[in-house]
Amino acid sequence: xxxxxxxxxxxxxxxxxxxxxxxxxxxxxxxxxxxxxxxxxxxxxxxxxxxxxxxxxxxxxxxxxxxxxxxxxxxxxxxxxxxxxxxxxxxxxxxxxxxxxxxxxxxxxxxxxxxxxxxxxxxxxxxxxxxxxxxxxxxxxxxxxxxxxxxxxxxxxxxxxxxxxxxxxxxxxxxxxxxxxxxxxxxxxxxxxxxxxxxxxxxxxxxxxxxxxxxxxxxxxxxxxxxxxxxxxxxxxxxxxxxxxxxxxxxxxxxxxxxxxxxxxxxxxxxxxxxxxxxxxxxxxxxxxxxxxxxxxxxxxxxxxxxxxxxxxxxxx
Amino acid sequence: xxxxxxxxxxxxxxxxxxxxxxxxxxxxxxxxxxxxxxxxxxxxxxxxxxxxxxxxxxxxxxxxxxxxxxxxxxxxxxxxxxxxxxxxxxxxxxxxxxxxxxxxxxxxxxxxxxxxxxxxxxxxxxxxxxxxxxxxxxxxxxxxxxxxxxxxxxxxxxxxxxxxxxxxxxxxxxxxxxxxxxxxxxxxxxxxxxxxxxxxxxxxxxxxxxxxxxxxxxxxxxxxxxxxxxxxxxxxxxxxxxxxxxxxxxxxxxxxxxxxxxxxxxxxxxxxxxxxxxxxxxxxxxxxxxxxxxxxxxxxxxxxxxxxxxxxxxx
Numbered sequence: 001x002x003x004x005x006x007x008x009x010x011x012x013x014x015x016x017x018x019x020x021x022x023x024x025x026x027x028x029x030x031x032x033x034x035x036x037x038x039x040x041x042x043x044x045x046x047x048x049x050x051x052x053x054x055x056x057x058x059x060x061x062x063x064x065x066x067x068x069x070x071x072x073x074x075x076x077x078x079x080x081x082x083x084x085x086x087x088x089x090x091x092x093x094x095x096x097x098x099x100x101x102x103x104x105x106x107x108x109x110x111x112x113x114x115x116x117x118x119x120x121x122x123x124x125x126x127x128x129x130x131x132x133x134x135x136x137x138x139x140x141x142x143x144x145x146x147x148x149x150x151x152x153x154x155x156x157x158x159x160x161x162x163x164x165x166x167x168x169x170x171x172x173x174x175x176x177x178x179x180x181x182x183x184x185x186x187x188x189x190x191x192x193x194x195x196x197x198x199x200x201x202x203x204x205x206x207x208x209x210x211x212x213x214x215x216x217x218x219x220x221x222x223x224x225x226x227x228x229x230x231x232x233x234x235x236x237x238x239x240x241x242x243x244x245x246x247x248x249x250x251x252x253x254x255x256x257x258x259x260x261x262x263x264x265x266x267x268x269x270x271x272x273x274x275x276x277x278x279x280x281x282x283x284x285x286x287x288x289x290x291x292x293x294x295x296x297x298x299x300x301x302x303x304x305x306x307x308x309x310x311x312x313x314x315x316x317x
Numbered sequence: 318x319x320x321x322x323x324x325x326x327x328x329x330x331x332x333x334x335x336x337x338x339x340x341x342x343x344x345x346x347x348x349x350x351x352x353x354x355x356x357x358x359x360x361x362x363x364x365x366x367x368x369x370x371x372x373x374x375x376x377x378x379x380x381x382x383x384x385x386x387x388x389x390x391x392x393x394x395x396x397x398x399x400x401x402x403x404x405x406x407x408x409x410x411x412x413x414x415x416x417x418x419x420x421x422x423x424x425x426x427x428x429x430x431x432x433x434x435x436x437x438x439x440x441x442x443x444x445x446x447x448x449x450x451x452x453x454x455x456x457x458x459x460x461x462x463x464x465x466x467x468x469x470x471x472x473x474x475x476x477x478x479x480x481x482x483x484x485x486x487x488x489x490x491x492x493x494x495x496x497x498x499x500x501x502x503x504x505x506x507x508x509x510x511x512x513x514x515x516x517x518x519x520x521x522x523x524x525x526x527x528x529x530x531x532x533x534x535x536x537x538x539x540x541x542x543x544x545x546x547x548x549x550x551x552x553x554x555x556x557x558x559x560x561x562x563x564x565x566x567x568x569x570x571x572x573x574x575x576x577x578x579x580x581x582x583x584x585x586x587x588x589x590x591x592x593x594x595x596x597x598x599x600x601x602x603x604x605x606x607x608x609x610x611x612x613x614x615x616x617x618x619x620x621x622x623x624x625x626x627x628x629x630x631x632x
Contacts, residue, residue: 038498039469152588153365182364182525184582187569191579209498212571216579235575253503255528256572257555265510266532268503272468 004029004171004203005050005088009063012045012054012227018278019045019058021227027171032197032204034218034235036211036250040273042227043207047173050205051090052080067171086116089164093176095156099148105132105159106144112166124166131162135192154185161192165200172197175207190217211254215239220308223247226276226284233309243303243311245289283313291315318391320487320519321353321376326385328371332592341592345371347543348385353536355486358513358520360534360551362527362566366591368543369523373491376521378402390486400434407480411492413472417464423450424460427478434483449478453508470501474508481512489521494529506532528570531555536624539563542589542599548624559626561604598629606630 005027012020020042027033035043048054050065052072065072067088072080084090092098100108109131110124119127125144132140135158148156157177164172174193178186194217197204208214214221214235221238223231223246231244242248252267271288283300286292295314302312328346345368353359361369374380376387378394387394389406397405407430410416417426424446431442450460453474464472473493480488490509494502510533513520524530530537531551538548539562547560558564565582583605595602601611608630616627 038500154588183527183569184364184565184584187571187579187582188584190571191581194579210571211499211573215573215575216571216577218575239573239575250500251573253500254573255503255506255526255532257528257531257567257570265507266503268507269500270504272470272501 002029003027004031004068005205006064006066007046007050007062008065010046010049010065011059011061012042012049013059013278014055014057016277018227018276018280020049021276021280023222023224023227023229025222025229025232027203027205029170029203030197030201031219032194032206032217033220033222034214035205035207035222035224036209036214037224038209038273040275041224043224044175046224047090047175047205047207050173051084051088052077053084053090082116085112085164085169086167087169088171088173089167089169090173090175091157091160091164091177093179095153095160095180096148098160099156101148103147104144105146105148105151109144109159109163109166112163116167127166128162131165132159134165135159135162135196136188137162153181154189157181157185157189158192161189161196165196168200169202171203171205173205173207176209177206178213179208179210186213193217211250223250226273228284228312230285230313231309231311233306237306237309241305241309243305243309244285244313245291245315246285247311249288318355319352319388320355320357320390321351321359321521322386322388323352323376324350324386326350326372326375326382326387328368328375328380328382343592344543344594345591346375346382347594349543349545350385351538351545351548353519353521355519356513356517357536358522358534360530360537361521361523361540362525362530362537363540364525364589366589367540368591369540370491372540373408373489373521373523377406377408377489403430403433403485404483405485406487406489407483407485409473409476409480409488409490409493411495413469413476413496414464416476417472419464421463422460423455423462423464423467423475426464426475427460427482430479430483445482446478449482452481452512453478468501469497470504473497473501473505477505477508477512481516484516485518487519487521489523491523492525493522495524495526502529509533526570527555527566528572538624539566542591542594544599544627546600546628547626549621549626550623559631560600560628561606561630562600565605598627600628 003026008024010020010023037043049060109128113119113124129140137143137158178189218235221235222229225246231247249269269288282297286296300312300314304310326349330343332341334340363369375382428442428446431437455474494505522533534551537551537554538545541562547563565584568580569582584603587602597612597614598616601607616629618625618627619631
């Protein structure tokens with residue numbers, strides 16, 4: 001395996017809010033890396049920083065932010081536009097708002113290929129039809145001529161995935177790709193993503209708040225809280241041996257059939273993710289953590305809990 | 318007495334055809350009957366478009382059925398005055414972003430049902446709003462805020478406070494946690510369970526996620542294209558699901574167990590179309606074990622001690 005995406009000490013600020021605070025992670029070729037956390041923890045902002053799609057006014061700094069060794073902040077906008085949708089592609093949560101309602105599936109799918117690869121309309125349409133079939137859509141010819149509103153949510157998400165694959169990307173960033181879907185369709189879409197990732201050797205950064213999804217598709221997991229990666233490990237290791245109190249809390253929240261008797265409370269994490277300004281010191285989880293004390297106001301050490309396992313907590317146990 | 322009684326209810330919507338196309342009829346709820354005893358929680362699960370939200374709106378009296386009868390606390394919903402109905406049954410909807418007035422302060426949102434009753438003095442209203450806010454875990458200070466200043470979980474607490482402030486007997490929860498993070502979902506589910514116990518409420522609890530329903534429901538009904546295809550006490554539905562659709566829904570719950578991969582739920586790509594309900598068993602085009610007769614024969618209800626199943630292949 002070789003490293004596809006390197007993020008080291010990423011910081012993103014919007015005015016007085018620090019959205020990402022020193023996050024680091026890597027995605028290897030052929031690996032699915034899941035970034036998990038609650039709304040507002042900075043996981044989508046991390047993904048958008050990679051694509052350089054942050055809202056105007058955001059400040060992005062990183063010790064290193066590189067795709068295949070190429071320094072991303074050093075690229076011009078046209079250099080970035082050459083990568084985006086081409087070698088690195090992204091799919092979003094809500095396929096209805098990310099597809100253009102005024103264009104047919106065929107015309108928006110072929111646009112990337114015609115633009116990046118200078119392909120002819122015919123070649124591009126053939127490839128689009130192939131990919132629609134590849135993502136499990138029957139009658140691709142018919143779908144190419146349809147508009148997004150004529151498709152169900154699951155079909156739209158398949159179209160988004162097929163569109164992201166048009167230029168044979170090496171890195172696919174998927175931001176909550178199944179959150180808006182029914183559980184049955186979610187299972188189908190995740191199966192599809194996992195098989196594409198395997199067959200095409202894609203590196204995938206999958207963003208989700210659902211640990212059930214993480215367990216089933218990730219090779220490696222980073223748990224994000226209030227802008228920091230608080231724990232990172234190989235998937236089996238993380239679920240067998242979660243070390244950060246936040247990871248432990250998240251795991252207790254997932255309802256598992258047959259595990260908890262009716263009327264017994266589900267495990268939950270009290271409170272909400274705090275909003276944090278630049279210059280915050282100590283552990284951001286301390287107010288919601290059962291183990292917090294005054295030492296949690298100081299800088300928090302990063303512990304190694306194994307060759308692939310790191311966590312950010314002052315409690316070494 | 319049963320808190321909710323539904324007998325042979327049917328609701329059809331007409332979709333306007335195009336210039337030359339004929340109108341199409343969507344059968345959203347197709348001859349559904351059930352009862353929920355006082356203090357019980359009936360969970361209803363099914364995919365988008367199966368008719369579960371239409372059923373909720375019928376029971377809330379927001380829609381009128383084409384056929385059949387709905388009674389809450391022994392009275393016909395359609396005969397009731399709106400104010401009387403509001404004192405008996407209240408909704409909590411999915412999207413706490415869309416269901417709260419963005420221009421009203423939290424206190425005023427929660428006070429609205431009390432004001433609408435028209436017979437309560439202002440100080441009594443203020444007192445009941447305060448009690449309700451603290452009951453659902455919101456501080457007094459939160460009462461002064463606008464919905465936009467709250468998180469998703471806090472907004473859903475406001476929606477629950479608004480639903481309970483009239484002290485109703487029945488609450489219809491339509492996907493109350495689907496828009497929330499898993500951690501916040503757990504908080505809200507625990508709150509709903511606690512309120513039900515303390516206030517002796519009856520719930521109709523709608524969700525597309527079986528794992529969530531298991532946690533709150535005493536009985537579960539699985540809905541497919543307008544019908545209950547299986548209904549059973551929660552424990553037995555999870556232990557021994559009979560309908561192939563129930564099994565597929567259960568298989569699609571992704572538990573946090575690494576190494577298992579994503580299961581093949583075996584439902585294929587074809588999605589159900591409520592405007593074109595298949596003949597025979599309505600589930601047969603997606604059913605992994607369908608036989609030729611499933612395309613012709615309508616499955617009768619095979620009764621069980623509590624509930625039943627509509628599948629030709631069930632024993």
